[in-house]
Amino acid sequence: MTLWHLVARHCLLSRELDRLETEQLTPQGKVKYQFSAGGHELAQVLLALSLDHPRDAATVYYRSRPFMLASGLTAAEALAAGMARAGSPSEGRDVGVVFSMPRRSGALVLPASGDVGAQYTPAVGWAQAIRYRARTEPDWQGAIAVALGGDGSTAASGFWAALNIATTLRLPVLFFIEDNNYGISVPSLLQTPGGNIAANLAAFGNLRLLEADGADPADAADKIAQAVAHVRAEGPCLLRARVPRLAGHTFIDDQAYKTPQERADDQARDPLPRLRAHLVHLGLPAELWEKSEQKIQVEAGEAATAAEAAPEPDPAHAGRFLFFDGAPPLVGGLRPEDALPPLPTHSPPEANGPRINFLDAVRRTLETELTLNPRLVVFGEDVGAKGGVHGATLGLQRKFGADRVFDTSLSEEGIMGRAVGLALAGLLPVPEIQFRKYADPAHEQITDAGTLRWRTAGKFACPMVVRIPVGYGKKTGDPWHSVTAEAVYAHTLGWRIAFPNHAADAVGLLRTALRGDDPTFFFEHRALLDTPPGRRPYPGDDYALPFGQAATVAEGDELTVVSWGETVHRCLEAAADFAGRVTVLDLRTIIPWDAEAVIVNVRRTGKLLVAHEDTFTGGFAGEIIATVARECFTDLDAPLERLATPDLPIPYNVPMRDAVLPSVAAIRARMQALLDY
């Protein structure tokens, strides 16, 4: 089949699937969300067919089905996806047009997001991985990443984060903007001044700009070929393809906000009649189009029958794939290529030697793992030449090079989205977020990363370890640098959370995280980084600690105290006054948390106090107390108690700070009250 035959075939198929859905399957209630790609087909199909390098990858959005079809998705899969059937890309877990696809005939399609604008930074991560891997693996040389998006998405922060990274580093990324002049009902004039993102980027450095009539076969083909060639040879390019949106945003959108003239103009720009004329102009027989149309109608009808015959996914399977469960993904992380160093057996720590700082424990573990694992990359703001604002990466760039330990632009969304793309390309990203509060701009990427394995029914995964200094500082507090907020991440699906309180546990938990399979937050408490309570002898280069195993740090028979992070030290100090009466458990990891240890101890002691630095309402203590209330109801001899920072930010003034943090005195008083109860 010639290229233009193929283009026609995919465009016609996409149009027919939209017709089937809008005329039959959606009104019948079989497809719940219908996003027509009418008008966008030609540009997308031409793009997909030009991505012929085995390591090319694309991030797509909900209107990208023509691109998917031209990249190897079958019609039956496409319809089954809309009908939420088994055998579709997400096995019924995600909206039918939120796609992902391991490579078939064209680009590999990275897991899409329902968040507009979230598709850009993972594409940049893939592009950076291309550069990294191409140094030693020739099969990555010449590959590119492509991100597809609408005009509305160019107003989203992810677009700018990605554009900045791609152009600053001259990465092989194509920003493919399908400008249909609307984001639902909002005209592009409200997304970018004058409505033309390409014109507005004229002064942007290191960026080739191209514009195409995405409904004109010759122009679109020419500009797409130029764009792809430029990205392969030189670096970033943004191609703005003007396309009509022939239908509403979704099936239920009647486009009442467009004038009748606008709607008529859109129809007049339909790329399909122009494609037909183009084929005739190229000398293909005129009747070929109608013949293809008929053939495709039959094919789509058969696909609909097959999709409807596909079984419903087993509801019991909804619980699978949030975390790694032993089944390696097809794409992402180190398992598909068998490159993950095995986890050492959980040997007891070597207890001899000088005590080292928490910070040195982290640095040394990173150094050991960087040496052992060539896929591991460390990055973040100031982590390169400076060695991090806390010093955790000091000297690592000098030792391992700027490809492996590098500074990033000041964009947490960029850091996290890039990490997702790097992980999908088979690297192990270890980003640092400078302070817990400054992860806020990355939240969209964090939540999407957490559900990525689940959303793709285990086909994709993005394991990574995100290091974040948290909590108040040894000199003072403040609302920006002193946040812990582990409860927010405990509620963020698909993430594990480690929260060690001394150097030995930091080594063991960080190593386990770095040899693991899931996105993991690793919290480093600021008040422990270089202070005596955080110091321990270095436990050894092979030391690893399992997640979900609490440590018993004080033993007693009358009260169980559960804590984590820096508050453990406060609990220990308070418990010293009640020797033999108070058990103190250090959870060490929040997700998973060691419910069993807590339950066993509360059954034994009959009383529980949970203490943490995170704020009170919705704090993780509530979760523990709810579990204990259920599991230990008949064993309880006192009300279940918790101590936390009240629902306030941490103040800058030191006495004021100390007044809100759970103090040793307050913990001691609460212990006393419970013991006396």
Ligand SMILES: Cc1ncc(C[n+]2csc(CCOP(=O)(O)OP(=O)(O)O)c2C)c(N)n1
């Ligand atoms: C972060 C986010 N905000 C809002 C939405 C709701 N939403 C879905 S599509 C859309 C418009 C996007 O328009 P555009 O990027 O131009 O793409 P088009 O639909 O026109 O192809 C909006 C606002 C969303 N999905 N994600």
